[in-house]
Amino acid sequence: MTAVAGDGARRLPRLGRGALAIAACGAIALAAGLTALSAGAANLSLGTVLTTLSAGMSGTRDTVDAGAAAILLDIRLPRVLLALMVGACLAVSGAILQGLFRNPLADPGLVGVSSGAALGAISVIVLGVHAAPILPEALMRHFLPIAAFVGGAISTFLVYRLSTVAGRTSMATMLLTGIALAALTGAMTGILTYLSTDQQLRELTFWSMGGLSGATWDKVRVALPFMAPAFCAAPFLASALDRLALGESEAFHLGVRVQTVKRVAILVIAAGVGAAVSVSGIVGFVGLVAPHLVRLAVGPGHRTLLPAAALLGAGLLAFADLAARTIVAPAELPLGIVTALIGAPFFLYLLLQRSRAGIL
Amino acid sequence: MTASAISACGVRRIIGGRPVLDGVDLSVETGEVVVLIGANGAGKSTLLKIISGESAPDGGHVGGPVAEARNAAAMARVRAVVPQSVELAFPFTAFEIVRLGAESGGAGGRAADRLCDAALSDVGLAGYGDRKVSSLSGGEAQRVHLARAIAQVRAMPGPTRFLLLDEPTASLDLCHQLLVVRLARRMAEEGVGVLAILHDINLACLAATRLVALADGRVVADGSPREIVDDALIERVYAVQLAVGHAPSHLPFVLPQAAG
Numbered sequence: 001m002t003a004v005a006g007d008g009a010r011r012l013p014r015l016g017r018g019a020l021a022i023a024a025c026g027a028i029a030l031a032a033g034l035t036a037l038s039a040g041a042a043n044l045s046l047g048t049v050l051t052t053l054s055a056g057m058s059g060t061r062d063t064v065d066a067g068a069a070a071i072l073l074d075i076r077l078p079r080v081l082l083a084l085m086v087g088a089c090l091a092v093s094g095a096i097l098q099g100l101f102r103n104p105l106a107d108p109g110l111v112g113v114s115s116g117a118a119l120g121a122i123s124v125i126v127l128g129v130h131a132a133p134i135l136p137e138a139l140m141r142h143f144l145p146i147a148a149f150v151g152g153a154i155s156t157f158l159v160y161r162l163s164t165v166a167g168r169t170s171m172a173t174m175l176l177t178g179i180a181l182a183a184l185t186g187a188m189t190g191i192l193t194y195l196s197t198d199q200q201l202r203e204l205t206f207w208s209m210g211g212l213s214g215a216t217w218d219k220v221r222v223a224l225p226f227m228a229p230a231f232c233a234a235p236f237l238a239s240a241l242d243r244l245a246l247g248e249s250e251a252f253h254l255g256v257r258v259q260t261v262k263r264v265a266i267l268v269i270a271a272g273v274g275a276a277v278s279v280s281g282i283v284g285f286v287g288l289v290a291p292h293l294v295r296l297a298v299g300p301g302h303r304t305l306l307p308a309a310a311l312l313g314a315g316l317l318a319f320a321d322l323a324a325r326t327i328v329a330p331a332e333l334p335l336g337i338v339t340a341l342i343g344a345p346f347f348l349y350l351l352l353q354r355s356r357a358g359i360l
Numbered sequence: 361m362t363a364s365a366i367s368a369c370g371v372r373r374i375i376g377g378r379p380v381l382d383g384v385d386l387s388v389e390t391g392e393v394v395v396l397i398g399a400n401g402a403g404k405s406t407l408l409k410i411i412s413g414e415s416a417p418d419g420g421h422v423g424g425p426v427a428e429a430r431n432a433a434a435m436a437r438v439r440a441v442v443p444q445s446v447e448l449a450f451p452f453t454a455f456e457i458v459r460l461g462a463e464s465g466g467a468g469g470r471a472a473d474r475l476c477d478a479a480l481s482d483v484g485l486a487g488y489g490d491r492k493v494s495s496l497s498g499g500e501a502q503r504v505h506l507a508r509a510i511a512q513v514r515a516m517p518g519p520t521r522f523l524l525l526d527e528p529t530a531s532l533d534l535c536h537q538l539l540v541v542r543l544a545r546r547m548a549e550e551g552v553g554v555l556a557i558l559h560d561i562n563l564a565c566l567a568a569t570r571l572v573a574l575a576d577g578r579v580v581a582d583g584s585p586r587e588i589v590d591d592a593l594i595e596r597v598y599a600v601q602l603a604v605g606h607a608p609s610h611l612p613f614v615l616p617q618a619a620g
Contacts, residue, residue: 102449254464255436300450
């Protein structure tokens, strides 16, 4: 009886650990956001940032310094918000993808989801001009995320079908499918490059390396409805993903409608990654690194993992974007390069660890 | 009116053109331990899958609370399943795994925590709650999943509860095989209907209130171990000739050493 009581006593702080992890990740995201708002070509003090923000929110913008207001509210704020949104979205999509594939190494960038979304988006950038005269402007704006969503959904579905047999995902097939999809979309992107004009070419090149330099309030508004499903569905998917970790049959025995959950997960991932890709291009590894760090800290339970990873991913990407625009100022590094510089060695380290443990 | 027993009538299942189950009749009432025996490939696991609602029969009829449940979540509140083996994708702790069972059965909060601690100590793993399942031995991990099913059954809201076990003793030592047998009997005393697949005929006789033998996709014997286990049945089911002995408790037993 004492042993049972002892168990309970040790468990309470652990339940609190989930809430603590979410709070800590939230603090990181907040710190990253504020740092990214104050730092840059023109350094603004934290006080200026806060007063300008509150003035901007309360509609009394003319009471503060016009220069600071212009930099902060028109240029930095949409960019930082987009970085936070894209980071959160990629991290939560990555965590859901890993739960769906039952594999902690699945990343939207590695398994081809991002390349599929990118192909969809690139098609719109290059071929969209031909559709522009016939389509209303408002529809054109949403064309990019919709095309990215469709591309992402098709590639997620393909990778899942190819690499998962009877509920078991082969990691080799999953990663190889990602490579094949990347090659295929690369080739098709190449064809589209021939068709594109100089202006489009510049857009394509920077965009394919990933970046947020073109951030506007308009992009925030366009991306948000596509990202929202991932965040709204996450609480409902969390307990199903926990059960799915035991295998599909066991998840069914524990009351999960497996087919429904898989379909919802694929759609949510595609919408989230598609929206992220359509505003920032291909930004890899956030979906791998953020969930992994959270799992290390508080374990794999998705009820903590999904929100904590979203907040951590937001913070990481805001910091990465800050680095991208300040390290080589006044020029700018593509964001995708910054995340790859950090994420790729991290991935190699994970591979090394797993191959040593014999679970590759 | 919901039926309180699981009943399968004339169940047929064809896999790869071969009738794995060819007209099986089986019933499991609450409060009994039905043990399913049969040679490899006799269709035991296939039958368990159909009873658990995981797959549908190609012919025949399955009735009872599981078949009447509207969806997976409702099924999880009338029956729990312990599979042969589980490959865990992420490093969950034993407690977290057992708690998934308690939640699926319908419990939450502190009540679920208490069910989990009780189930872990029932399978001899008190104090293992915070250990990662991946760091446990095969036998310990199997008992974690047994504890998960026990917590699920105890969390169920209604009186109609079933526990389905697919070779629960496969990687257990003698001491823990006996523990599982006693647990199965105890669950039955708590009013749970238990259906277990066991390979060890001696354990099967010890555990069963009723023994059902499958051979060639059909039920060849159905009754108490004392009534049905004899030389002829062993030869019919396992194609082995040996003499069945009787323990002082009058339970039949077989010694592999006696095989001719």
